Amino acid sequence: MMKISSKDYINELLAKGARESGRGLLDYRNIGIGLDRIPHAEGSAQVDIGNTRILAAVKITVGEPMLDKPDEGVLMTGAELLPLANPEYEMGPPTPEAIQFARVVDRGIRAANIIDTKSLFIEKDKVWCIFVDLYVLNYDGNLYDAGTLAATSALLSAKMPKYENEEVIREGNLARLKTNGVVTSCTFAKIGDKLLLDPDGSEEGAMSCNMTIANDEKVLRAMQKGLRGSLKPEELNSMVDTTFEKSKQLRDMIKKAVGE
Amino acid sequence: MTEKQQLIIDGKRVDGRRFDELRPIKIEAGVIKNAEGSAYLEWGDNKVLAAVYGPKEAMPKHVQDPNKAIIKCRYSMAPFSSKEEHGRSGPNRRAIEISKVTKEVFENVILLESFPGSEIDIFIEILQSDGGTRAAGITAAAVALASSGIPMKDVPFAVAVGKVGETLILDQNYIEDSGSDADMPIAMLPRTNEIVLMQMDGSLTKEQFASAVAMIAESGKEIGRIQREALEKKYKQVSA
Numbered sequence: 276m277m278k279i280s281s282k283d284y285i286n287e288l289l290a291k292g293a294r295e296s297g298r299g300l301l302d303y304r305n306i307g308i309g310l311d312r313i314p315h316a317e318g319s320a321q322v323d324i325g326n327t328r329i330l331a332a333v334k335i336t337v338g339e340p341m342l343d344k345p346d347e348g349v350l351m352t353g354a355e356l357l358p359l360a361n362p363e364y365e366m367g368p369p370t371p372e373a374i375q376f377a378r379v380v381d382r383g384i385r386a387a388n389i390i391d392t393k394s395l396f397i398e399k400d401k402v403w404c405i406f407v408d409l410y411v412l413n414y415d416g417n418l419y420d421a422g423t424l425a426a427t428s429a430l431l432s433a434k435m436p437k438y439e440n441e442e443v444i445r446e447g448n449l450a451r452l453k454t455n456g457v458v459t460s461c462t463f464a465k466i467g468d469k470l471l472l473d474p475d476g477s478e479e480g481a482m483s484c485n486m487t488i489a490n491d492e493k494v495l496r497a498m499q500k501g502l503r504g505s506l507k508p509e510e511l512n513s514m515v516d517t518t519f520e521k522s523k524q525l526r527d528m529i530k531k532a533v534g535e
Numbered sequence: 536m537t538e539k540q541q542l543i544i545d546g547k548r549v550d551g552r553r554f555d556e557l558r559p560i561k562i563e564a565g566v567i568k569n570a571e572g573s574a575y576l577e578w579g580d581n582k583v584l585a586a587v588y589g590p591k592e593a594m595p596k597h598v599q600d601p602n603k604a605i606i607k608c609r610y611s612m613a614p615f616s617s618k619e620e621h622g623r624s625g626p627n628r629r630a631i632e633i634s635k636v637t638k639e640v641f642e643n644v645i646l647l648e649s650f651p652g653s654e655i656d657i658f659i660e661i662l663q664s665d666g667g668t669r670a671a672g673i674t675a676a677a678v679a680l681a682s683s684g685i686p687m688k689d690v691p692f693a694v695a696v697g698k699v700g701e702t703l704i705l706d707q708n709y710i711e712d713s714g715s716d717a718d719m720p721i722a723m724l725p726r727t728n729e730i731v732l733m734q735m736d737g738s739l740t741k742e743q744f745a746s747a748v749a750m751i752a753e754s755g756k757e758i759g760r761i762q763r764e765a766l767e768k769k770y771k772q773v774s775a
Contacts, residue, residue: 342620371635374628382736484639486733495744498719498735503642505729508748515741 282481289469294478296325301472301517306525308424308532310432317445318433318452320532322425325475326415328360331407331425333433335452337397337443338404348395348402352381352426354409361414375501377409380422380460383489383497387458389430394453397438405430405452416475419487423460424525430454431533458496459525460489461518465504470514472521486511488518492526542699542714550579555705555750557694557757562675562765564682565772572683574765576675579708580665585675587683590653604650608638608657610672616664618709633669636732640673640693640722643731646686655685666709670694673722673732678762682769691731692758693722696747698737703747705754719747725755 280295288295296304304325313319318333340347354377356364369377384390384407395403407429409422433452437444464474464482471478474485483504489497495515500506542549552558558579567573570586577583593599610633614622626634641657657680659672670693677690697707697715707715717737723730730748739747 371631375632375635378628378632386736386738494738494740495735496738498733500636500730500733501639503639505643505724505727505731506733507727507729508745508752511730511733511748512741512745515744519741 278477279480280477285477285481286467289466289471294471296475298473300469301521303473303521303524304475306424306528308428308528310428310532316429316433317436318429318431320425320428320432321412322421322428324417324421324424324473326413327417327421327475328411328413329418329421329425330410330412331422331429332410333429333452334406334408335433335436336404336406337401337438339400340396340402344392345400346396347392348390349404350381350385350390350392350407351404352377352384352407352409354380354411354422356411356414360411364411364414375499376418376422379419379487379489379497379499380409380426381407382499383423383458383460384426384430386496387456387489387491389427389454389456389458391453391455403438405433414476416477416479417462417473419462420460420473420525423458423489424529427458428529428532431457431529431535456491457526457529458489458491459522459529460487460497461514461521461525462487463514463517465506465510470510472517486514488514490518490522542704542711543702548704549710550708554702555754557706557754558708560674560758560761562678562761564678564765564769570679570683572679572681572685574675574678574682576671576678578667578671578674579706580663581661581668581671582663583668583671583675584660584662585672585679586658587655587676587679587685588658589655590650590685593652593654598654599652601651603647604645604653604655606638606641606645606647606655606657608634608641608659610634610637610659610661610669612661612664612668616661618665633672636734637669637673637676640691640731641676641680644677644687644689644691644724645680646688649686664709666707666712667695667720670706670720670722674758674762678765681762681766689724689726690759690762691722691724692755692762693720693732694751694754694758695720696750698739698743701743703743703750705750717743719744721748721751723752723755725759728752
């Protein structure tokens with residue numbers, strides 16, 4: 276059963292600089308990355324951050340290019356907040372939350388040029404299409420960092436099918452999908468005047484806003500604030516600093532998992 | 536846009552602006568008779584209508600919050616708004632995300648606790664688009680809300696910063712946006728410099744990020760002046 280602690284309790288602890296899990300304000304929970312959970316997909320990764328669990332799967336198919344980019348392949352990221360993952364998630368079409376989640380992960384991957392879509396061109400009106408699907412299997416906060424870790428790991432470990440005589444070949448000896456670099460994100464919650472890295476579900480229930488910052492080794496790649504609260508420029512600068520510090524361990528985890 | 540065109544020539548931008556110069560902005564408040572508050576905004580070649588309805592009883596009943604008003608927000612681009620293809624009508628995924636983050640801006644500034652059980656509807660229609668439409672929409676909706684008399688703690692403004700090579704540029708138009716190496720729209724409260732909307736994608740160093748935020752805060756003085764003038768003009772008309 277998912278345990279949700281009250282806002283008051285979270286605030287009371289934070290006033291003493293403490294978190295329910297005993298972590299420091301800028302510590303992650305335990306992170307695990309498991310690859311190839313779905314062998315039918317070209318790439319897949321399951322990421323756990325504490326009790327949050329996300330499965331990312333990559334399918335690669337041949338299809339038509341986008342109208343405005345006829346000489347480039349297609350990269351698409353979708354996300355499902357599955358009702359089985361959280362009593363709060365409802366059945367039905369994707370909610371604004373799910374859409375925002377998918378789009379923010381997508382922007383990080385796209386902005387970091389992990390996939391060179393120009394290299395996915397096959398012939399006129401025929402390109403490789405890469406679909407990244409994020410399946411939230413259990414919710415306990417911080418979907419964004421788990422989602423970016425899972426999507427990046429799945430892409431970096433994906434196998435590239437071949438296209439021969441109008442047929443997609445997914446079996447046999449296949450090379451890996453060509454990728455460049457590693458992107459990760461660090462997500463913060465603002466509760467009162469405190470900034471916490473990697474909020475869990477109870478902390479997200481108590482936060483006024485959150486901030487996701489995606490970066491690679493050199494630069495910021497994507498950022499998004501969520502919810503009603505506000506942030507001061509100094510707070511943003513300090514979160515940017517923390518992101519550059521903390522992201523190295525995340526990149527190393529991905530590299531280790533995919534064997535780079 | 537497949538080929539990147541040169542966006543800075545001899546230290547000037549494609550439309551002749553300085554790097555930190557806004558496009559011309561015009562705002563007129565009170566343009567939609569049926570609405571409680573409204574504004575028409577032209578920002579460069581962007582043309583935007585914003586209207587506010589309510590506070591009224593929140594419907595359906597299960598969405599009501601007994602402690603405060605809820606906000607419904609719709610950002611939408613007209614299918615004819617772009618210079619290029621005819622768009623599809625109805626909200627796409629991009630519009631749904633922009634509607635959500637725009638709603639969150641106004642949840643911050645409106646004194647929601649003044650209207651328990653109510654809803655306030657904010658509609659933003661992009662009639663013509665030329666880059667920076669979410670910022671234009673928020674800036675217009677802020678004037679529409681203020682003109683409706685709904686109590687707010689501040690009047691937010693929004694604008695984006697982009698990057699060409701290593702040069703930051705304020706308020707990209709569509710051509711600049713298409714070729715820009717970064718896009719960072721921000722909405723701010725001018726009195727406190729609090730950031731209420733923040734999105735970014737592309738590539739920015741830590742230092743460029745801090746400069747971009749400062750550039751946006753500075754531009755708020757000009758945008759805020761134009762917002763205030765629109766409101767003053769409306770009330771002078773009413774009292775005349």
